[in-house]
Amino acid sequence: MNTSNIVLVLAVFGASAVEMVEALTIVVAAGTTRGWRSAFEGSAVAVAVLAIIVGAVGVPLIHLVPIDVLRVIIGALLLVLGLGWMRKAILRSSGHKAMHDEDAIFASTVAELQEEGSGAGTHPRRDALGFAIAFKGVFLEGMEVVLIVLSLGSSSHRLGLASVAAGAAVLIVGGVGVVVARQLSEVPENAMKMSVGIMLTSFGVFWLGEGSGVHWPGSDLAILVLIAFFAAVTTVGIAGMRGVLKERVEA
């Protein structure tokens, strides 16, 4: 496995794991309030629909769109996603934005679901609301994973590898989620999102350049240099934004 494949697997796995933690919070909330059967069924159907989308969109993308055009479009999409995640990570780490709080999301989802009917364990059979909430949570969070799998997988002709990495993240986070259930706030989601944002941005710049005809020095190894560069930018950004906040507090 070469450097770009290793980074691809790490980026897809990390992004999928982050999104799965967010989806899992909603599924656990639906499971504890509306019954586990409906929550699991809703999640499973959402995963199946997402897998169909990857197959239906990804395979034609690879075969029909010229690779350089595909790489520019995909590089741009990855940049949109990666820069957004990096921006959020810098704002959160420097104190300008509240940290992502899975406990708060869990509590608000549970409260919302309990308003719709009675509490935990009283819905042993199928529950339409529990199914719908779990489906929506997994589907919406999973759409970003699908975009990342399609982007990274099709630009490097490694759709299968990207899908396996995403599938592994879904299984591992799902398995861990079953064990830890409500302790999802223990997952260092903000740090994971920062790392993945840096990787997506690096891949975005790399593929954008390759598709445009810019040949990076060192070929695939340039991805590692870009990751180091954007990690340094993030560190400087956090320090700079902490300084801005300090000045505001002192003023």
Added chain:
Amino acid sequence: MITAIGKYATAFGRFWWDFLIGDTPELFVGVLVTVGAALALRHERAAAVVTVPLVTVVFLAVSTYRARKR
């Protein structure tokens, strides 16, 4: 039937609008400028290798600073 198609088309359009632009239009502009820079400098390898990542950093810095606590 037409109403349902319209509903899904609207939802599809809204998804892409939120994904691409949302509350950070400056980042979307930054990505377009980065694409332009990469295409314009494709024959100037050294300049492209330096400029393309730097352009993204400039727009990231602007967007992050715009979102600071006031």
